[in-house]
Amino acid sequence: MLIRLLRRFLRPYRAALAAVVALQMLATMASLYLPSLNADIIDNGVAKGDTHYIVATGAWMLLVTLVQITCSIVAVYLGARSAMRFGRDVRAAIFHRVGQFCAREVNGFGAPSLITRNTNDVQQVQMLVVTSATMMIAAPVMSIGGVIMALREDVGLSWLMMVAVPVLLTAIGLIVSRMVPQFRAMQSRIDVVNRVLREQISGIRVVRAFVREPHETARFAVANAELTRTALRAGRLMVLIFPTVMLVLNASSVAVLWFGAGRVDSGQMQIGALTAFLAYLLQILMAVMMATFMAIMIPRASVCADRIGEVLDTESSLRPPSEPVMTLPGRGELELRGVSFHYPGASEPVLHDISFTVRAGQTTAIIGATGSGKSTLLSLVPRLIDVTAGSVLVDGIDVRAIEPDLLWSRIGLVPQRAYLFSGTVASNLRYGNPAATDAELWEALSVAQARDFVAAMPGQLEAPIAQGGSNVSGGQRQRLSIARALVRKPQICLFDDAFSALDLATDARLRAALGPLTEQAAVLIVAQRVSTIIDADQIIVLEGGRVVGLGRHDELVQTCPAYAEIVSSQLGLDAA
């Protein structure tokens, strides 16, 4: 997965990365050349006492050094740029992909995990790329260059490298392979820690109201301890690497001197070559060690890449139509034809064989017990979920055949949980219709019975709204959420229990004001209060996912026992 991810997202930067490799190669060759020049100084200068030669070679060395730094800096520039662009692109790809997801996929991963994957996991892979692109690319170049240069000095000693390098690689390989499972465990433990913290932050009021801080702290301590235990285990393996590498490195230099001495003694090798060989060997091993640091990062990065890949490979369960309908007659008509829905694996369907039609200008209300499938029914229309049998038709066309953006542009949705986005009142109202004028906003606010309190807010339309709408009261949030849907001037209005936080008078005023605005629209209302839906052209009574009553209020009171029961329960609640 890691490789696939790298290949896919580094492709646009192939040229830059090739340049990095070339430049690093040049820089490495330059730095490899230095010991060779140094050997010249010793063999031709020092041994012969030629001071002029020493100085001239010194000047040459200086020039080589200059070439090296220039190449290095340009390589760092290109490397850092490619790596960071890689990170940027992956983040954008994940965000884009999640944007296509349906509620099912989002809930499948869990929003917190998606967030971690979008930032933290990308961070890990990006770190691997940036270190390899700026530093580690030099490692293989350095070792190969080192081998070539060392062989030039003395072929007879090269068997030493044949021993040292594999020994080193095997040792590192053994350690790193043990680290991978630890890192895999670590990343999922980090997920747990993040989840607990996120829950604590989002549920802070409940935690405090029930004085469960000690419990939460204990819960966190468990997650924290488990993460620490895993990190300790991974760390203990990691600290083995450096001493092992140093030992192999140092043992090699001792061996070079011992075996080199024999060759020098028998005249097969010059003493300057011995010194240079030593330097090259150290350089090769240093390169291997650098590669080791990269190897340390690979386990965690590959785990993260897997998690990113999971997101990128997940197809949205909302299949866009292959030949989408690009225009709608715009009648604003909604029909459900034999609609059933059940969650995968569930034994009982949530909705069972439901059929009804809502014409433009008509209001259909859905009422039923908690958990009877009202919200599920509503979410079939904008395809937040898709039917498992039957079909939902807008203007006579199956919603699954309509281009999603076109479908959505016709819908005004007021969800049960009135969620506002951080920004201002205006930015929230314009959410579905950025072109709306201030006058249109005020009009929608009037209908939603929100005009007065918005007018009283400092800054009015420009008054700030905190994330989720936490700085306005529940009733205010609900009305802004209604206004937001109205600003779109939708042909199909979906109100999911949208009046629950309103008092009865406001509810009544709102519905009265809604009339003229929805003359051309099909309105579908989920409600708890009979008073809210008493005027509806059609009332659907849901029980256990089935329609047990369909008709107007007056008829249903007579014919539908379930409805009559609801009505009488409300008398108990609200009536005198």
Add this chain to the structure above:
Amino acid sequence: MGHGPMAGAAMPVEKSLDFWPSARRLARRLAPERLRVLAVLTLALVSVTLTALGPRLLGHATNIIFAGVIGKNIPAGVSVSQAEAAARAAGNTNFADMLASIHVVPGVGIDFTALRQVLTLVMALYLAASTLSWLQGYLLNDVVQASVYRLRADVEDKLHRLPLGFFDRQPRGELLSRVTNDVDNISQTLQQSLSQLLTSLLSVIGVVTMMVLISPLLAAIALVSIPASMLVTALIAKRSQPQFIATWTHTGTLNAQIEEAYTGHDLVKVFGRRREIEAIFEATNAELYEASFAAQFISGIIMPTLMFIGNLNYVAIAVVGGLRVATGSLSLGDVQAFIQYSRQFTQPLTQIASMANLLQSGVASAERVFELLDADEQVPDTDRPVRAGVRRGRVALDRVSFRYLPDQPLIEDLSMLAEPGHTVAIVGPTGAGKTTLVNLIMRFYEIDSGRITLDGVDITAMPRAELRRQVGMVLQDTWLFGGTIRDNIAYGRPGATEAEILAAAEATYVDRFVRALPHGYDTVIDEEGSNISTGERQLITIARAFLADPSLLILDEATSSVDTRTELLVQRAMAALRTERTSFVIAHRLSTIRDADLILVMQSGRIVEQGTHAGLLAAEGAYFRLYSAQFAGAVVEEERPAPVADQHR
């Protein structure tokens, strides 16, 4: 319920360059492990010293080989002084000088016995050094993990001591980024850089000492590179540090955007905002890219630059050393050892530099975490708590004023009294401060003036935990944590038995729908609660409060999403629960309000009227107007809820 403007709410974006204070503070956090830190330092010191001795001994080995080579070239029988004289006679004074400076036995090749001895010693040294270095790394790993564990625990602990207003102002994703991304980054920085940093620093010291011992002149040349390196690093790091800070700030912003987009996922889609959301994301993502690229590039320059300085140094030593060997004032072995030292000394310097970006990034994160740890905490609990005599649930507010923002009064000069066992209904237009009022009773926020007493004791004179333990609260927000339904109900009272949990579930009609679920009480609720309906969530939150069995009950729109038949049943159960308890109810249901012992009519943060239903109606004041506006048309038999023309509030 904060009213903070979002723009000013996030912590300041541009920060001064606080690298060293934050770095020092991070280091200080290792203090509890000081014994182990001391052991680590000692081990590192010994191991580095042993490693530093290596090249010196290897230099001896080179000298032995060199002497052997020279010696072999001088015919046996010729003494060294003769050879030297011969060389001088031949005009090769340099070679003569060199001969004089080393131990040569003419006619004899390399002394392998001596060489073996030296090399064995070196090998033993290296072996010891590696073992010690491993031990040191092992201990340091323990130290780092223990410190990061404590840092995380401290951050979590801090969350519970922050005032609620802090969470209202801070975008959730931004805060989360601090407690996850930043803490994680610190942990990685410490783990990856501390060990190397330590060894590298000690290596520099060890190597410098050895160099001075060999040749003060060459050492002086080499030493020039230390201040040069430090200066260069400082200059570059100064420029990259703000970029690192920007990187992590943008990461926080991006995290907040992602969090918000994913939380409101369905709305984003249906309102056709995907493109706009992506555009905003792209913009922040691009900013993050710019900052992180600048940070990586600028700090990435450090390493090549130091390598350059190191190479300059290498060239200088090669040339000057070469000249001095040629003139005989230095042995070749010494120069070779010296070059090895200078390599060894450049290498840790370069390594420190390569750690620089990691370190800078880590410190930038540390700064953000410290900022959180330093955030103002809520007023600490009183250290001399007053014990209430009898717990009866008498709540009194005496001239209470409260505002989130200095210029926006929310609760003004409010007084009221709730007698034990009474039900107090709070009514008023939305935004009148009803929720704020009950938040104040819970001491979620500190009042600006006046006092709130529970059974005669000022609530600030008792620990918050004690106050809240007496209160059962059902909030508007139906937050449940990711766990089973059983655990979520049990959240109300630690140590509740299964029977008690079931009893609470039955009383609040949770049992009815839970039985229909395939996994019953073991059904796991995900955080966003997609598998059960909002009304069902509400019932669970009621069961949770029911189980807590408090002496004071606060119900804030507790049943707004529950169907009315169930609501009726729940309300009956609640009424039974309430008989013994004082309760505050915010609701729209007429029945609840009408039966209340006390009705508070709130308007813009003030109680404009209070009394019983009958009394208030008779007074024909605000309540009367509110009642006629809200409830007159609500009775179902009247068929039509006549819209009221006069929108009096």
